[in-house]
Amino acid sequence: MTFSRTIKLHIEYDGTSFNGWQNQAKGRGVTVQGAVEKALSQLCKEKIKVAGSSRTDAGVHAFDQVATFKTKSTLPLQAFQKGLNTFLVPEVRVRKAEEMDASFHALRNAKGKIYSYYVLSGKTSSPIAKNHVYFFPYTLNFSAMKKAAKQLVGKHDFSSFRSSRSTAKTSVRTIHSFQVKVVKDSLFMPKENTEGTLYCFTVKANGFLHNQVRTMVGTLLDVGREKIKPEDIKKIISAKKRSAAGKCLPGHALYLIKTLYA
Structure with a gap:
């Protein structure tokens, strides 16, 4: 059985320079989701895809965008906050990281x-x-x-x-x-x-x-x-x-x- 963890991130960002949260077609600008996935892939040394709780539009800011992802990484939980921030651009910061049950999803579980x-x-x-x-x-x-x-x-x-x-x-x-x-x-x-x-x-x-x-x-x-x-x-x-x-x-x-x- 392949080992997998579900990690939940609380993300704050200034959306000024981003074309929204959600990934866009190639050539349509940088997104927050893309920046987070790039940083996570560098940190975990594997390709990571994240799911966000809200698809904020271009220029929109967030104090608590929640994102979840699956990973095989055995890094300690604090690395997904402190470590990830070293790879992220200054306009994006992870405020908190939590380990969740495998069924948890940032968007589907939002109330x-x-x-x-x-x-x-x-x-x-x-x-x-x-x-x-x-x-x-x-x-x-x-x-x-x-x-x-x-x-x-x-x-x-x-x-x-x-x-x-x-x-x-x-x-x-x-x-x-x-x-x-x-x-x-x-x-x-x-x-x-x-x-x-x-x-x-x-x-x-x-x-x-x-x-x-x-x-x-x-x-x-x-x-x-x-x-x-x-x-x-x-x-x-x-x-x-x-x-x-x-x-x-x-x-x-x-x-x-x-x-x-x-």
Whole structure:
């Protein structure tokens, strides 16, 4: 019998220079999955394939992308964290490594995910935050956006927020919570800076459709600009048409915060 181990990695990365998580056709840019597989193959001295918990798009960042892989390596568990980081590019780091049961799979065993999207509202954009925050040069109605976000909570058919490229068999998802907060002190909005407002949109669900989070936030910005009312969210959901919802915002301000398991 061939000896094999199942290793689970918790990975953080800055997605700015990557063409997403998932491997692409040759010549279509560097991916995070490709960088991790290359480093693992060097470390384990065998060809390694990893499975990720989320297929983040180009420019999207992650604090907790979970990945699993099989290996014949007898290296100690800590080597898959400390050792692997010596082979990885600085934009990618393994935060934790765990040994799992052979049946565990990063994607199939995931029970949910938490994403956050950051929007800087103001008159002037931030050069420091340009790859990590979406600049929106308009004043926003904070109260209206919070009310609208609550309309998205629950089990719904989210066809109106689904990309035409989505291959999911169903558009039904359950959103457990959707919070809109003002960030008063951070790297991208120091408390000394009184110009502009940094908003954080955080959503927890059992799963997401392609572009769903970015399109939901784009729709909430329409509410914030008072182009539509909070009550219109229910009509948008019922329409089940992509044209009914707002703009799909860029990926560079989206963060995979955590992958949830039972």
